[in-house]
Amino acid sequence: MAGFVRPAHPEGDSRPRDGCGVFAVFGHVDASAHTALGLHALQHRGQESAGIVSYDNGHFNTHRSLGLVGDIFSSPNVMDRLTGNAAVGHVRYSTTGGTVLRNVQPLFAEFSFGGLAIAHNGNFTNGYSLRRELVKRGSIFQSTTDTEVLIHLMATSSYHAVEDRMIDALRQIEGAYSIVAMTNDTVFGVRDPLGVRPLVIGVLDDSAVLASETCALDIIGAEFVRDVRPGELVVIDAEGLHSVSPFPAARHRFCVFEYIYFARPDSVVEGAGVYEIRKRIGAELAREAPVAADVVVPVPDSGTPAAMGYASEAQIAFDLGITRNHYIGRTFIEPTDQIRHLGVRLKHNANRASIAGRRIVLVDDSIVRGTTSTKIVEMMREAGAAEVHMRIASPPIADSCYYGVDTPEKEKLLASRLNVEEIATAIGVDSLAYLSIDGLYRATAGANRNDEAPQFCDACLSGDYPIRLIDQEDGDIPTQLSLLMEQV
Amino acid sequence: MAGFVRPAHPEGDSRPRDGCGVFAVFGHVDASAHTALGLHALQHRGQESAGIVSYDNGHFNTHRSLGLVGDIFSSPNVMDRLTGNAAVGHVRYSTTGGTVLRNVQPLFAEFSFGGLAIAHNGNFTNGYSLRRELVKRGSIFQSTTDTEVLIHLMATSSYHAVEDRMIDALRQIEGAYSIVAMTNDTVFGVRDPLGVRPLVIGVLDDSAVLASETCALDIIGAEFVRDVRPGELVVIDAEGLHSVSPFPAARHRFCVFEYIYFARPDSVVEGAGVYEIRKRIGAELAREAPVAADVVVPVPDSGTPAAMGYASEAQIAFDLGITRNHYIGRTFIEPTDQIRHLGVRLKHNANRASIAGRRIVLVDDSIVRGTTSTKIVEMMREAGAAEVHMRIASPPIADSCYYGVDTPEKEKLLASRLNVEEIATAIGVDSLAYLSIDGLYRATAGANRNDEAPQFCDACLSGDYPIRLIDQEDGDIPTQLSLLMEQV
Amino acid sequence: MAGFVRPAHPEGDSRPRDGCGVFAVFGHVDASAHTALGLHALQHRGQESAGIVSYDNGHFNTHRSLGLVGDIFSSPNVMDRLTGNAAVGHVRYSTTGGTVLRNVQPLFAEFSFGGLAIAHNGNFTNGYSLRRELVKRGSIFQSTTDTEVLIHLMATSSYHAVEDRMIDALRQIEGAYSIVAMTNDTVFGVRDPLGVRPLVIGVLDDSAVLASETCALDIIGAEFVRDVRPGELVVIDAEGLHSVSPFPAARHRFCVFEYIYFARPDSVVEGAGVYEIRKRIGAELAREAPVAADVVVPVPDSGTPAAMGYASEAQIAFDLGITRNHYIGRTFIEPTDQIRHLGVRLKHNANRASIAGRRIVLVDDSIVRGTTSTKIVEMMREAGAAEVHMRIASPPIADSCYYGVDTPEKEKLLASRLNVEEIATAIGVDSLAYLSIDGLYRATAGANRNDEAPQFCDACLSGDYPIRLIDQEDGDIPTQLSLLMEQV
Amino acid sequence: MAGFVRPAHPEGDSRPRDGCGVFAVFGHVDASAHTALGLHALQHRGQESAGIVSYDNGHFNTHRSLGLVGDIFSSPNVMDRLTGNAAVGHVRYSTTGGTVLRNVQPLFAEFSFGGLAIAHNGNFTNGYSLRRELVKRGSIFQSTTDTEVLIHLMATSSYHAVEDRMIDALRQIEGAYSIVAMTNDTVFGVRDPLGVRPLVIGVLDDSAVLASETCALDIIGAEFVRDVRPGELVVIDAEGLHSVSPFPAARHRFCVFEYIYFARPDSVVEGAGVYEIRKRIGAELAREAPVAADVVVPVPDSGTPAAMGYASEAQIAFDLGITRNHYIGRTFIEPTDQIRHLGVRLKHNANRASIAGRRIVLVDDSIVRGTTSTKIVEMMREAGAAEVHMRIASPPIADSCYYGVDTPEKEKLLASRLNVEEIATAIGVDSLAYLSIDGLYRATAGANRNDEAPQFCDACLSGDYPIRLIDQEDGDIPTQLSLLMEQV
Secondary structure (H helix, E strand, O other): OOEOOOOOOOOOOOOOEEOEEEEEEEOOOOHHHHHHHHHHHOHHHOOOEEEEEEEEOOEEEEEEEEOOHHHHOOOHHHHHHOOOOEEEEEEEOOOOOOOOHHHOOOEEEEEOOEEEEEEEEEEEOOHHHHHHHHHHOOOOOOOOEOHHHHHHHHHOOOOOOHHHHHHHHHHHOOEEEEEEEEOOOEEEEEEOOOOOOOOEEEEEOOEEEEEOOOHHHHOOOOEEEEEOOOOOEEEEEOOEEEEEOOOOOOOOOEEHHHHHHHOOOOOEEOOEEHHHHHHHHHHHHHHHOOOOOOEEEEOOOOOHHHHHHHHHHHOOEEOOOEEEOOOOOOOOOOOOHHHHHOOOOOOEEEOHHHHOOOEEEEEEOOOOOOHHHHHHHHHHHHOOOOEEEEEEOOOOOOOOOOOOEEOOOHHHOHHHHOOHHHHHHHHOOOEEEEOOHHHHHHHHHOOOOOOOOOOEEOHHHHOOOOOOOHHHHHOOOOOOOOOEEEOO | OOEOOOOOOOOOOOOOEEOEEEEEEEOOOOHHHHHHHHHHHOHHHOOOEEEEEEEEOOEEEEEEEEOOHHHHOOOHHHHHHOOOOEEEEEEEOOOOOOOOHHHOOOEEEEEOOEEEEEEEEEEEOOHHHHHHHHHHOOOOOOOOEOHHHHHHHHHOOOOOOHHHHHHHHHHHOOEEEEEEEEOOOEEEEEEOOOOOOOOEEEEEOOEEEEEOOOHHHHOOOOEEEEEOOOOOEEEEEOOEEEEEOOOOOOOOOEEOHHHHHHOOOOOEEOOEEHHHHHHHHHHHHHHHOOOOOOEEEEOOOOOHHHHHHHHHHHOOEEOOOEEEOOOOOOOOOOOOHHHHHOOOOOOEEEOHHHHOOOEEEEEEOOOOOOHHHHHHHHHHHHOOOOEEEEEEOOOOOOOOOOOOEEOOOHHHOHHHHOOHHHHHHHHOOOEEEEOOHHHHHHHHHOOOOOOOOOOEEOHHHHOOOOOOOHHHHHOOOOOOOOOEEEOO | OOEOOOOOOOOOOOOOEEOEEEEEEEOOOOHHHHHHHHHHHOHHHOOOEEEEEEEEOOEEEEEEEEOOHHHHOOOHHHHHHOOOOEEEEEEEOOOOOOOOHHHOOOEEEEEOOEEEEEEEEEEEOOHHHHHHHHHHOOOOOOOOEOHHHHHHHHHOOOOOOHHHHHHHHHHHOOEEEEEEEEOOOEEEEEEOOOOOOOOEEEEEOOEEEEEOOOHHHHOOOOEEEEEOOOOOEEEEEOOEEEEEOOOOOOOOOEEOHHHHHHOOOOOEEOOEEHHHHHHHHHHHHHHHOOOOOOEEEEOOOOOHHHHHHHHHHHOOEEOOOEEEOOOOOOOOOOOOHHHHHOOOOOOEEEOHHHHOOOEEEEEEOOOOOOHHHHHHHHHHHHOOOOEEEEEEOOOOOOOOOOOOEEOOOHHHOHHHHOOHHHHHHHHOOOEEEEOOHHHHHHHHOOOOOOOOOOOEEOHHHHOOOOOOOHHHHHOOOOOOOOOEEEOO | OOEOOOOOOOOOOOOOEEOEEEEEEEOOOOHHHHHHHHHHHOHHHOOOEEEEEEEEOOEEEEEEEEOOHHHHOOOHHHHHHOOOOEEEEEEEOOOOOOOOHHHOOOEEEEEOOEEEEEEEEEEEOOHHHHHHHHHHOOOOOOOOEOHHHHHHHHHOOOOOOHHHHHHHHHHHOOEEEEEEEEOOOEEEEEEOOOOOOOOEEEEEOOEEEEEOOOHHHHOOOOEEEEEOOOOOEEEEEOOEEEEEOOOOOOOOOEEOHHHHHHOOOOOEEOOEEHHHHHHHHHHHHHHHOOOOOOEEEEOOOOOHHHHHHHHHHHOOEEOOOEEEOOOOOOOOOOOOHHHHHOOOOOOEEEOHHHHOOOEEEEEEOOOOOOHHHHHHHHHHHHOOOOEEEEEEOOOOOOOOOOOOEEOOOHHHOHHHHOOHHHHHHHHOOOEEEEOOHHHHHHHHHOOOOOOOOOOEEOHHHHOOOOOOOHHHHHOOOOOOOOOEEEOO
16 A cells, blocks of 8 residues: 655665555464464565454454564464454555554454455555545545545445445556455455556465465465456455456556565566576576676675576676675664765675675666665775676666555656766766666566567556556645644 | 443442543644643543644644653653644543543544544433444444544535534534534534533633633633533634534533532632532531531542531531542552452551541542442441441432443442442441432522422432433444454 | 762752652562552652562562552562562652662662662661772672662671671661661561661561551551661561660650651551641641631641641631642643743642632641742732731751751752741741741650750751761762663 | 573574674774664674663763664664763673573673773683672672673772783683773773684774674774784773783684674684685585585575585585575564464575475585474475485584583584484485584685694584583582562
């Protein structure tokens, strides 16, 4: 899910961040425990907050908090309250400021027909327009998330059955999304008509599982069944799982950035193993942009598989020339300007012996703002690199995402302002090359981009937005949606 | 305000507890600081939680928490965020269990016309019926309080102006209430048509103040102007204060228990000083129920003024024969059955020298369940009292309150099950007398009760309920309103 | 106990504050629960922090925290850990700043012979000199309290048995103190040779109890046996209680301020009921300083018994003309200068009807800095008092206490700088009178002060210090004892 | 540092854990900020707690807490208090239970000459014997750490100067340790005579830095100067750095396990880059224990460099067949037995595409209990591995460490009970080989082990303990050292 109000993307972080991860179980005595484990496996999709709602015999139990899954759900007190055979869960990305508990998902609402819990990955591109209409008609919003629009559309729907209300609501919404929802007897899962965001179905013993990625099935030993299809609404209840198609058929446009960066390497996404895809991307990059060098060094961890593919294709030695510190804690402070300007290495440090005197190919998955790249190149120089050649395992990111990924505004994207040569100069490398968009498609789809009917959503790379940006076009999203300032 | 679901009245506490206290300031640079002080003065009306919403230049700032005002609003961090020239605040009674932050007031909602914060003392007697209707029409409730009904009635009103929406909403509500509310440019104050719950107007420099009692004006040095009239809606904005009468005229039925117990002795309520009234009640009691004794001993602190009135009228010595421990903390635990049965004196202890060998008149304001009375009488016996004569400064409480006061269910009220003689035996006194209802009216209204048109609401003493109990008559209030179980 | 470093006495508080309260039980299955209750009854002797150490089968269990007893010991988690048949406990006064958990008592130390827990009310007047010597010889202190000196003296004693080590240590210490201590098989209680600070013995079932005041016996239903005698060391173990006299005989010099202010009115101190004593003090004051007036008004709560005695003796009506707010919370902030200068009434408010148009005698127990008195007199004037005559139930406090009571430095004591007439002008009264020192002695000891051999310690009133102020004379107490600044 | 009482090594974790990490700065305006960053870089050496003491103009400021460095020192409030030009810091390993704040380092003590802060990595093998003696002579211990022994030895030393007292104390201590300490004008650093534990000297601008590893110099941009020599005491003050040799010369016996596992790959330890050494270890392993296979898969992250060395030497493809989840949080709960037995993968998951149908060589750094190995082998089988050959980059661990590393007791070490063949069966692999001890020495020291004078401490691998285990021989370490049970 996304807030209508885009929180400032933290300056120091040059990676786009995925929206969220969702998870649901129906029909298992340990529903909440499995959900907690599943969310833990999806933690890379959101580190800001997490929540679980379970259903047990007339009551919905919930626990939502800021923090990591392993902290929030590590207490027996908490888990003991989350009883029941069905549960939905959510992890959310981390932002600076503005985060409030009432935005933490799953959201919950009481309708005349009973309760509904809902968790959402993605973004409704007409969410603000719908909200404005709903408020005019007397709906009171609790959160500033677009997810809540779906709740009010369902509450005010003239249909009777929950499933019909949900279809009625979904048909009014445009956007890129994967949603899981739960009532007292049913779990729902749905993907947007183009299938931009991922959602998979698994089975554990006799119970059904929904998750953003297959790695969340693996952690609980569930078997992967299939992806939820674009535009498919799956309905899971005591009768089993059935499938509804509320939307007209549309071409599949899965988010290509899931392959490049978001998905965990051990997940199988839309039929392909992510780790393998990333190595293939690296190999394409080696073919497109070879360079004479002594060693290929990844920017860990996200650049590692592509670097391995590059090294293997280019027949250059691969070496872990940079160590990453995984103990991050809340938000370390760079205490004074003096220290900040020293170029502090909270996350990365060079393995000097692997770098000194060598011509290195530095492989990273993407460049967003360029600040991290600049610091890492400096670090390579200080460690004695003879030459630094940067190779990026994706085409330049020159446009913002409005489909559930947290990217900076267009003007802060390095590639929207500079061409490749200028970027090379800005980050201080001896040479720089990006993967071509066709190279990316060959590595992922097995063929060049079909410009008539592109196989993926690549809006951030191509500027080709497959879903209407209604709120953006309206242009009247307030800079601060909520009038209420509440401290967590 | 009251929840639809009555929390269990704690067993050990034999005193009815008032609903809440409200406070509002318009037009003062220190609006929130004055509100915090005002709430501190109203702390006796609710110790469970407190909250303040202030308005400053387009934003509503809020801080709400469980605990005492002096703890919640003692941090500069908190106060510094509550900027603005207008503020509303609320204190709420303490209950066991079931308390959740989303019920803590003031409530806040965003309408198409902007934000509204609202705080409420009292109870809507058709609140649940209205809620059920609103949910059916698609309203999503955030809390389980009846207060929120007013918000949704306003949101879905077909009127345009805020004031008109509020009048539209109030006309649909039945009950006993005092409400303060705030928009971006206006503060509202309103009392129910019978004026059961109190609300007063004050002035501080050039700014207007609303408060449940005058003691909250005193603490900030504000001048008392007048009571809000029964059924009056006062509207305070940049133009000043104006008054609206949304309801047909009705006879004033102020809650007589405010005089007996709830109001602070230093408050002036409906034109009369509470401390003086209580001494007059004691004097009436002495005239109605004299007894030969050596000393009059109050059950502190609430029985003290009546005991002084009794002693003075009866010409018997007055003595503080019981010391009260005011350091209460959260909820002290009586750790084992053994200790519990020792008759632990967490709050009261006898001053043996004042008691031993004497015939004492023990004066208390009321008897609810009888447990505290029993313990105190025992304590007097152990301290060597020759005789113990109990005199109660109110008629027997034999009926529950549905107008915003937290009383036990009727069957747990001692006087609903036993007559005066039986109660005397149960609590172990040598004699027992209650003030008559006419005696109470003489002390408060200056004349006997006018049974045709009683001067007060005395439903808990007389069973005569002046406002329809619609939800009670419907009989379908769910034992648990909310499907959602959320930990604070 | 006292820290060597005097924390700044908070400006706004004009009352001296007692050091601490101590409590101990030996031989009861609910030792810790009873200790928690006992400490609750002693809460008036210290609101900053509280702690309990219990002994159970080889282990000492402890819980110490900042806050009120009823908050600290209200959790079953906490109480369940404090198992065992013996326990000692402590409450400590509240200071601003500098409070650290490592100073919270009881202190605990492991000796070669086993563990010892110790809690202390009072002050060692040669504590710093002893500490300096001990540190020179290699002792490492954990706290900045003088109490710890006793621990190190015991640890380094050349005697073998615990009792002998304690006697050895006590003989090196000068000061005014009551101490309770506990080893694996013994509870100790001791008062300084002059018996300045109080300590009483009680019995509950077959178990022995020690407490600072009898009110702590009452709360658990224990029977009062006798005061520990000045200079007496009581030793309680499986054999029963025996008594040791480690010091040469000395004249009893009990702290007269315990009668005036510290002790709870329901306690029996050195054979006399405190509440009765205070009424007698008021009566003496009425005889010494009569005035024509309409009503006697106490400054609640501490001035109330003396006011009753005054009123009764003077045959003037007694009225509760001031209401006190007992909900104090942590430390309310007077948020801005503007508000502060309004003369905010966080604690007191006038009952206008009792004051207006009347000549009032305002009775308080003492004046320290004069700030509270000034504000209360102002409040009486604003409430319409015709005349305000202040009567103080003690002689002027013109000297600091070095025996365990927290008083401001001498130069901040109003009576050290101004004579009675000047004070009357400063606080704005029509007349002012203090009780004479002989009047105080008549009310407490039944006779004038015997200047050759005074019956009490009255150093703060007379400047006559009965115990040598060794550290003061040395004059080298550092302004900050501990080099370590640690946040709680 | 180590406690005398060995906390239970958590069952689920099969890796030995290093004692601690230490850091110190002298003469830099940002001493505490640099220390926080240095500790962050040393976080892999201890995740339980962290602390910093700084010195500023007469005061020592401290902040110590349980948790990660990035959480503890992320608040400006905390950092703003840690003023001064000198600081020492400490990180400590994580244990289950028994952890109390008073054991968190740096420890601080006030001597007659002033304050001393001390932080310690390692273990005193005669610590308990010394403690017992000190307690007999009257020393009172605050903690249960062996580090405090040094403090009391210094406090009771008959020498005068701090440096002399430290030498006097060190000469009485046996063990393996690196210590940093700070007084008001000096920072000390010392390694034990054999140099078992690491400590390095760096320089930042004009200020001196001490750290457990060079990666902590890199993070602040300090230049590496040299290792502190075995048995060397470095003294850093306003005059600069000088070196003292308090011990007779001894052969260097650095801990070989620092190379195998503890040190961060980007650190340079005793002149060699850790990452390079680990690749050399992998290459030795390939030469000693080749196997026909399709792919070499590391157990991440600690097995990765050795796996790369193995793959390169064996000319087998290297692949990241296992993904590691780095978001760990506090302690995730495996909520029910059912879930636990599913073999939950909180940390690791297979990249199925890299594993299925292949003969894999699984490379890990060590096997301790064998539980993790068993689970990972199972996971490989489930992912479809054709064969699983385990190669361990160290000789079998068959003996406990008493020199500051947290290993299970000998009987819980898999290799102390089973031979290699039995272990292979137990963990379910097709083949298993460990590196030989000579192979390890070739990779690290460049030559076979010199059994007459071994180049390293390898006690856990060889049972050859180079430092006397005095406390172990005495055999009387109590199962619970401290009598006091205090909750954090």
